[in-house]
Amino acid sequence: xxxxLWIGFILFVALMLALDLGVFNREAHVIRTREALVWTAxxxxxxxxxxxxxxxxxxxxxxxxxxxEGEARQGRQAALEFFTGYVVEKSLSLDNIFVIALIFAxxxxxxxxxxRVLFWGVLGALVMRGAMITAGAAMIAHFEWAIYVFGGxxxxxxxxxxxxxxxxxxxERNPFVRIVRRVFPVTSDxxxxxxxxxxxxxxxxxxxxxxxxxxxxxxxxxxxxSIPAIFAVTRDPFIVFTSNIFAILxxxxxxxxxxxxxxxxxxxxxxxxxxxxxxGIKMLLSHHHPxxxxxxxxxxxxxxxxxxxxxxxxxxxxxxxxxxIPPLEM
Numbered sequence: 399x400x401x402x403l404w405i406g407f408i409l410f411v412a413l414m415l416a417l418d419l420g421v422f423n424r425e426a427h428v429i430r431t432r433e434a435l436v437w438t439a440x441x442x443x444x445x446x447x448x449x450x451x452x453x454x455x456x457x458x459x460x461x462x463x464x465x466x467e468g469e470a471r472q473g474r475q476a477a478l479e480f481f482t483g484y485v486v487e488k489s490l491s492l493d494n495i496f497v498i499a500l501i502f503a504x505x506x507x508x509x510x511x512x513x514r515v516l517f518w519g520v521l522g523a524l525v526m527r528g529a530m531i532t533a534g535a536a537m538i539a540h541f542e543w544a545i546y547v548f549g550g551x552x553x554x555x556x557x558x559x560x561x562x563x564x565x566x567x568x569x570e571r572n573p574f575v576r577i578v579r580r581v582f583p584v585t586s587d588x589x590x591x592x593x594x595x596x597x598x599x600x601x602x603x604x605x606x607x608x609x610x611x612x613x614x615x616x617x618x619x620x621x622x623x624s625i626p627a628i629f630a631v632t633r634d635p636f637i638v639f640t641s642n643i644f645a646i647l648x649x650x651x652x653x654x655x656x657x658x659x660x661x662x663x664x665x666x667x668x669x670x671x672x673x674x675x676x677x678g679i680k681m682l683l684s685h686h687h688p689x690x691x692x693x694x695x696x697x698x699x700x701x702x703x704x705x706x707x708x709x710x711x712x713x714x715x716x717x718x719x720x721x722x723i724p725p726l727e728m
Contacts, residue, residue: 400463400636403455407640414444414647415521426591428509434654441648445484448644452637453477463636475691479632480641482695486631486677487645488652489702490624492663493559493670495653497616504569505609511591515606516650519613523646526614527621531642534625535635545681548626552678555623560671569612578603578611627674630681631691664712669705673698 455463457473502512537544569575578584582594582603589595593607628638676697680689 400461403461403463403636407643411524411643411647415517418517426510426514429513429651429654431655434651437651438648438655441644441651445644445648448640449477449480449484452480452640476634476637478691478695479634480637482691482698483628483631483637483641484645485695485698485702486627486673487624487642488648489670489673489698490620490627491645491649491652492656492666494617494620494649495656497620498613498653501569501609501612501616505605505612507606507609508588511588511606513650513654514591515610515613516653518610519617520646520650522614523617523621524643526618527625527642527646528639530621530625531628531635531639534629535633535638538629538633542685545629545684548629549678549681549684552623552626552630552674552681556671556674556678559667559674569608572612572615574611574615575608578608582607584608623674626681627677630677630684631694663706663709665708666702666705669701672701676701 453473453476454460455473456476498516502515507515534544534548538548583600585595585597585602585604587595587597587604588606589604591606593604593610595602595604625638625642628642632638676694680694683689
């Protein structure tokens with residue numbers, strides 16, 4: 399019976415995406431900061447409302463969900479796991495936002511068309527992450543040692559993020575871009591918001607399509623890092639999937655709200671490194687010394703808060719106030 403709950407959630411996501419592209423963003427326009435902040439708040443509120451729904455679903459065991467091997471899971475624990483997973487995935491998406499900004503700058507995607515690339519990028523990410531979550535859940539269910547593999551992967555990712563320099567991006571070295579260039583002729587011109595155009599009777603890919611390919615392939619790499627993190631919080635496939643999807647759905651509006659301000663959050667990177675390392679250690683200890691979800695939420699939220707506050711404090715200190723211009727002597 400739980401299949402109906404899955405179908406209902408997928409239909410809800412499809413409806414929200416249809417409203418986004420077909421109603422609210424039917425006409426291409428530049429997404430201003432105020433509009434982006436409003437939509438970011440909307441997606442956060444929708445996620446929190448769904449979190450309340452998760453509580454009742456598991457508390458009342460609607461359609462039999464929440465019952466595993468004769469043990470009924472309580473709504474409070476399920477809601478806490480959803481919220482913690484949502485916070486983890488949302489925070490890890492911040493690094494993705496900075497990379498997307500570099501991709502758009504590399505291909506010189508006009509602001510007015512960036513939303514279209516992100517929309518189809520998010521749609522592809524939903525499908526790919528759904529498949530990866532399914533595979534990850536099956537792997538953990540059949541092979542207990544997989545949890546150690548995921549934990550080690552998170553520690554490796556944390557170390558890589560600590561030493562990596564994200565100030566450059568080289569899409570031309572992306573293997574998928576090379577494949578596209580072999581299959582389709584590529585024009586350097588834009589044809590409004592189209593991914594393909596016709597030039598001299600030839601069907602050609604535009605820079606919009608190349609940017610989409612790089613965004614999609616980049617998200618796969620980020621998903622390899624972030625999806626194991628959610629399995630450290632919970633192994634419930636429904637909570638893993640829904641919390642991950644809600645974090646991705648708000649990625650577009652969050653990008654337009656924060657892309658221009660990412661240079662002000664210099665210390666947030668170290669918070670993300672700590673979060674990844676902590677989640678990796680939590681996963682490695684899960685069979686021997688499990689850490690309660692509430693404790694993990696407090697540690698993760700506190701770490702992110704310290705990173706944001708430290709970044710804003712240093713940013714304000716570095717603001718130089720220009721001295722007033724002295725009046726001209728007559």
